């Protein structure tokens with residue numbers, strides 16, 4: 001999911017609450033919630049990316065779960081990102097840590113694509129009147 005604008009949407013009622021970057025609290029005029037802007041964004045990301053239990057529900061009610069290996073990769077990404085933030089910018093160790101983060105991000109991307117492609121293929125196989 002794209003983290004852009006996640007702090008604009010209300011994590012409580014999903015209404016868009018436009019705000020300038022220097023406003024650090026999220027106060028929603030629709031549902032009245034007042035929380036830290038970053039917390040609001042974090043809840044939005046969690047809800048849209050990791051919090052949902054099924055990835056797809058087809059029109060006949062079949063559901064597909066989220067790929068489970070992503071949790072492991074996200075944990076690795078979190079640790080690698082933390083390690084990167086402790087490095088001096090521009091140093092060799094910074095470069096190494098940066099590459100590590102990039103590799104994990106690429107794996108997450110690949111694994112997402114692989115999973116969705118496989119699900120799409122299996123749906124297409126069974127409902128051959130679609131997209132053939």
Ligand SMILES: [Zn+2]
Nearest residue numbers: 010013028031
């Ligand atoms: Zn709200």
